Amino acid sequence: MWSFKLEAKNSLRTKKFWLTIVLISLVYVIAFREIKDNLKATTNLQGVLTFSLIGYILASAFLFIGLYVLILGATSINGDLENGTVQISLSKPVNRIQYLIGKFLGQFVSIIVALLFATLLSLVITRYYSISITVKIISDLTIANALTLLSMLQLLALGLLISTFIRSQNTAISVVLILFLVTGLVAPQIVDSMAKDRAREEFHIKTPEDAMKMPVEERNKYHQRQIELQKEYHLRYLFYIPQVLLEDIVIDMQRTTFIKGKIRTEYIRAWDAIKNNPLRVSLLVGLTLVYLIMAVFRFVRMDLR
């Protein structure tokens, strides 16, 4: 597809992309130190390492790749209108749907490169701590990356949709920054505190001291219920935020059980975590398609001037 080739070249050359790569590298500088501490406190080296690395891929994705992707999408059509390249492209024998899908897939290439870079850094860390790179680690990282990619695609499609509504790139960037702040920080905080309130209500906890006074078994049950409610509320109120859906799937990779007052953390395979969350995975895929179809629908009816 003609516009795919053009966009892939374009997105890999932007300053936004290279800034994202630098920021991901910084996240992994922090990761080096923190993973060292995590490994000291465990005997399940591979499990902890895999989970920590996936955590860092997600952190990179949420903090930087996500913002990069949203901005990339939100400034694509309006950007092309501002610099006149959309008129040049569509004056050639290229139809609008091909153009938009090609652009989407071209931008997708830069996300893959950013994620591969994050994965490569993860593997470097694995080797640094002399932990052998097993098939399990590779497959778990690949699956986690694929999931991250799905959530990033959703953000890209949303950005693309925004770019068909907002004509100015600068306004689109402002909207996206606000959106990122609200959906990445404010909304999850509010929803999580709602879940905590509900858990307190169920366990008749009025003050923090009440929780401390509870027997260990009961307290563990309370914490577990809090996590359950958070996930439930995420699905109910934050189903449109891909980062939240992804986080809930990944959290399932770490299964914490409380047996006779002792906490036991078990790491399950990434594929099993996906199988446990079919609705969340469907939402990741489904909403991406919805946004993309809406963007196409809007773009094919837009006056391009």
Add this chain to the structure above:
Amino acid sequence: MLRIENLIKIYKDIRALDGLNLEVKEGQIYGFLGPNGAGKTTTILSILGMIFPQKGRIEVLGEEVFNGKFDEEKLIKVKYMIGYMPEDATLWDFLTPMQTLDIIGEAFKMSKAERQKRSEELLKLVGLWDVKDKKVGKLSKGMRQRLLLAQALINDPELLILDEPMSGLDPKGIAEFKELIRQFNKEGKTVFFSSHILAHVEEICDTVGVIVKGKLRAQDSLDNIKKEFLRRAGHTILIETNKPIHIDLEGVKVEVIGTNKYRIITSKDVREELHDLIAVQNAKILTMQIKEPSLEEIFLKMIE
């Protein structure tokens, strides 16, 4: 080659095109003149299917691409034969001129060898061969304008559509640009270009269309437009006599513009009748001058 009938485009409450009709014949250099905001770009973008008019009909290269709605298949088909140069586009800064033409050629499904050959020819034609490997972002405005023209020519189009192609160019650049358009036209190709500056179209266009507020005010050769204007607006004769006179001729409007000085506006040449009339009043003509409007004045009058 290009026919537009009763085209209407309304943006919210602005009638950008208000029943526009125009026709461009094969082999013409058609100057599409009009002030800023008259609807020139809207017309061009409608021809290319980038703007959706509400009503009307557009026929390009014998294909009816729009009749109330666009026929996507026909539109794609005619785009293989159209070259378009937008107003003030930046192109892709990260590509070189050579890469730009190569990737544009790909959109026309040209083979690698064809693209290579055509790009070389065009870069030499527009004088960009020496900077073929320089990033577009580092080229001057004039160079980028020439590259925009080159990209419009990559498919050797039958119809070349240029939107304000000479805006921002220096006089030398404008002269070179006009020469390029002439060369292209000599090969039998049709050129349709818009401008809000009469001087840009005056020398090279055989036909001119004047658009004002979304409607075509006139469409003809510049000579015919001038004749028609004179027919409608009339001749202006300035005379000065040795004493006051009274002019009473049918169809003649007289304004006193000074002591014994008169401006006579008439739809026909009345110089002989004037001589007789003044002689009857025992007055003498000291000066008589027929004032013909310049094209610039005609244009300004039309767009008023």
